[in-house]
Amino acid sequence: MLNDPRSHGLWEKTAPAPPPTTRLEEAISADVVIVGGGYTGLSAALHLAEAGTNVVLLEAAEIGFGGAGRNVGLINAGMWVMPDDFPKELGPIYGERLLDLLSNGPALVRELIEKHAIACELEKNGTLHCAVGPEGLKELEERARQWQKRGAPVTLLDAAETERRVGSRVYSGSLLDMRAGTLQPLAYARGLAHAAVKAGARLYTGSAVTSTGEVEGRKFVKTASGQVTADWVIVATDAYSTGPWEQVRREQVHLPYFNLATTPLSDNLRRSILAGREGCWDTKEILSSFRMDQAGRLVFGSVGALRGTGTTIHKSWARRSLKRIFPQLGEVEFEAEWYGKIGMTDNALPRLHKFDRNTIGFSGYNGRGIAPGTTFGMLLAKHILGEVSEVDLPLPLSDPREPAFRAIKEAYYETGAQVAHFAGERF
Template identity: 45%
Template sequence: MTSKADGNLWRASSAVHVEAPPLTADADADLVIIGGGFTGNTAALEAARRGASVIVLEGKSVGHGGSGRNVGLVNAGLWLPPRDVVAQMGQEAGLKLVGLLADAPKLVWSLIERENIDCDATPNGTLHLAHSAAGLRNLEERHRQGVELGASVQLFDARETARRTGSRAFYGSLFDPRAGTIQPLSYARGLASAALRAGACLHEQTAVSRVERIGDRWQVTANGHTVRAGSLLLATNAYFKGINIAVRPQFVAVNYCQFATAPMSEPLRAEILSGGEGCWDTALVMSSFRTDRAGRMIVGGIGDAGGPGAAIHAGWARRKLRQVYPQLADLAFEHAWHGRIAMTGDHIPKILKLGPSAYACFGYSGRGIGPGTVFGTRAAAALLDGREDDLPVAPVAAHTERFVGAWAAYYEAGAVLTHAL
């Protein structure tokens, strides 16, 4: 059974709304933030709670970018295994980042509780699913590394994985009890609302056109007006576009698409992911699976559902659903949407130093919720206190990614080919 899918589920189901009029006059602040997603809103909240004057400029609406198009998995750590992070960054820097991001879900859950954010928070863990025997070996190594570093992760066999997921398609799984799922747009909006309550100013429909350093102040031009601030945070991640600025973040933009079914029946909800865990698999072109509060099954995968390969990605989602959950074969897709991921060549997030008291945070490589919350919080503190040592990664004066257009096309072509087959 098929039906025409209609837009972003998170926009259709969010219970949180933000009132943020466009910028209509010049303004001054201690900190100006460009981008109203996880990183920008968390930074605004932290800075406002510290007593700083804060202005957030969002070109579209809060959570318009990756934060409102996210799968909604609150993961601990990065896509890379911990030892790979250490190998690339060095022992001290690598273990520092691994430790901070291991605790990222704890920070997310605490902010949700403290600010009373209605975002369907489900801290019931995640399941990294082995799609093959080789995938299971990969998970065994990840489990070994996690236990070595003190993480409370558990390795499940195929039988326990089938019991938890309601699917016999997987060879096993790695369970992380620290993690879980949220309604990502509601979380982004909830952070923005909390920042407003703390005294921050937020302006939607305020696209920044120019950023420059004049004297000892940053001057940001948007909507024909000027915001002057002592500190600056660029938090656009994969949605950086059209800003005239001397130092620009570089990354490979990778598309990710999602398809949400109609709500499952109560018997099926009791059978499929009844514990509320969020899932993704070990395939090179990965897939994700989760349910929402209404009992919809949400299937995701690499690919641009708004591009030339849209029909192929949609056809893949239907086949994938039938393969993993044959009991849902006739359940219609009601929502379809896609977003961009900012990928770095080494899969390590970056903090780019734009000038005095100015950073750009980007490159979460598909792990936006936990890292975005950590990086935003710590970037705000560093900008206000001048303590770069507290940042998750050392800021760099320049970061170069080669052949970004070619790599983006490569990822999309690979996804189209894989999904077509």
């Protein structure tokens, strides 16, 4: 996107086209204006439009430009933190409410895909959280225990079963989560956009919001060439926030993450590597993720940015890692490469902010945007429609707070990933 092949890589090459959109060039009115064309904004627009609401969505760049179009494509349940940590961080009411909601998030994603016939390479065979060594297996044993006591369909697999499913002997076990799966993330975002337009939503791209305010009891947002007046404003910009809600970006520490896609593998290799097409990631602190797309490309990713010296370092590390994990691959060629930013909050849990009267938004997905973003967008729509009260939302209201040493931490993550990958897999 924006003539940058490293922004969305394989996903832009293989996603169906988005609906036709234009830049906002006039002053218009709506019931609700949504700022941000990712999963949260598009889900909110779809659910509001289906309820007969006059809704306008403004996207600064293109549909799915932020994390929605760059991520790995894992439809996960929950967040990175352990299930028992939800009530510890948020209290028993909000903690269990959020946990239950996000546990069911992948089901909502599948429901929307099927209802609107979204072509996004949906796979329903679950995900595998792969254990690296005894400590990794210990972590997964505890994660399994905490989910299973809540009735979640997760199963701890031994090393042999993990090898059979993954096609690699390097893992000491894995946690299979049958709620989860994979999809083509940009295709899903564009599919939500098509569904929202069909339902009556008006979408504008290349329309960054520059200012906001209120006149005679109604909110307004301005772009460089237009204005929307509405009763409600949904802020759905998350880690890529700029302009009036840049505070949302400043609340998060950006963790860079890259993905590399091989050329399509042969039929023999596709039978021996992820034959069930589960999405995978490991328990390392600097984690790796891998999955197959529909055409048999192996998508492999980790922490780091493909810019400057990082481009060569991370790609070289990826080749060494793939050779160790999947020796049957031999030498690999990468067909596409891309990277983006994961917005991390200080407790790895999302936020709910009320920026002003009738101006509200969720943010801080910590690398778990697909199911939470879709779910939170639906909830914002229901809140505006009067179906869900403020006190019944899954998070308490909070004020954006910038973490200490944010810029230093971001530089450390990018540089640290390069150092780790330069030295990694050389034994």
